[in-house]
Amino acid sequence: MSDYRVAIIGAGPAGLLLSQLLHVAGIDFVILERRTREYVESRIRAGVLEGTTVGLLDRVGVADRLHAEGLPHGGFALASEEGVVRIDVAGLTGRSVTVYGQTEVTRDLIEACIARGGRIEFAAEDVALHDIDSASPSVSWRQDGVERHLSCDFIAACDGYHGVGRATMPPAVLRTFEREYPFGWLGVLADVPPCDHELIYANHERGFALASMRSPTRSRYYVQVPSSERVENWSDERFWDELALRLGPDLARGLVRGPSIEKSIAPLRSFVAEPMRHGRLFLAGDAAHIVPPTGAKGLNLAASDAAMLADALIAFYARGDTAALEGYSARALARIWKAERFSWWFTGLMHRFPETDAFARRMQVAELAYIRGSAAAQMSIAENYVGLPLE
């Protein structure tokens, strides 16, 4: 008899949501997290939740604050020097997205997990996975200088891109696919009202910009910068000036400037590792795949992986059914590749590439003009943005 049925590595959205999906199904788990609770709860990341993600938070009973404070968005704007087109997501698909920070999702899930008696070991150092090929795997870690160890039936590596889960899989079984972009996003969080009530994705000669938000009084803005750029080179004033230029005079009129409360640069990359399972080890979320943030898909993919893995584990414990566990990787990857495609395409449409010559630039301008005039093109963007179904 093992200590726990499922050992979850990582208390990000994938690991935390998986833990609560297992909890409501009566399957016990333990979470090992390398960082402290304070660190995990203060990481500023994603902001846009698909309806499917909101539905999963509802399913585990952790959506009260989300429904009270989250902002439903029925559309967003694509802006360029040639004009603005609003993608009417709600009108086209009948569905919407919710603006609610990943930080808040993480806080809500940690609070619920602990209140329900779930065990999260924070500050777990040197986590190592053992015997993943066998029927009785185990995990070890170090905490406050003490070596610890526990046995489990399955290990869910929800430990992000730099985690130990993928690194433990034998290199011979793993195939990876990758694209690095020669730029990153410089993000600023500020307690000022957003410049518009919806998100604005702007394609500009000087580079991409995004106007997003966390609440009616808190804005989140990004500008594209070269990969080599350093955050120290960006005073608040320089950031606001650059953002205003890229949004253009009409949209920048609504811009309210204020001191940044967070400023950081995130690199952009597309990455997929296949398969997402080896023996009793399963990968979920950023541990298996990365998307550039342009499509707002990273957190949502972490949630859909967690749901598929939870369903497979629930089928196993309810009926001894191993088919869903065996099919998990293929099922998850089918959705992941579509989100990878959308995120890659949207990144290409909106960013300035160092090698962009006059022809490539005209192609972007022509595609944006086509989207402006085509209901079919807008529909394709809307159905991807709002999230493809969990098949």
Ligand code: RFL
């Ligand atoms: P996470 O959130 O990285 O969590 C992994 C957890 O594992 C821990 N860990 C370990 N624990 C124990 N032992 C080890 N050896 C460990 N190694 C790591 C880590 O400390 C961490 O707590 O992965 P997860 O759960 O898969 O969630 C993925 C999302 O966080 C990520 O995809 C999104 O943030 C991406 N993303 C966005 N996604 C969206 O859906 N919508 C958005 O609007 C959006 N915007 C963004 C984003 C990511 C960004 N950055 C910073 C890359 C905007 C930005 C700027």
Ligand code: PHB
């Ligand atoms: C954010 O608010 O952080 C955000 C919104 C939309 C994106 C990416 C990030 O596509």
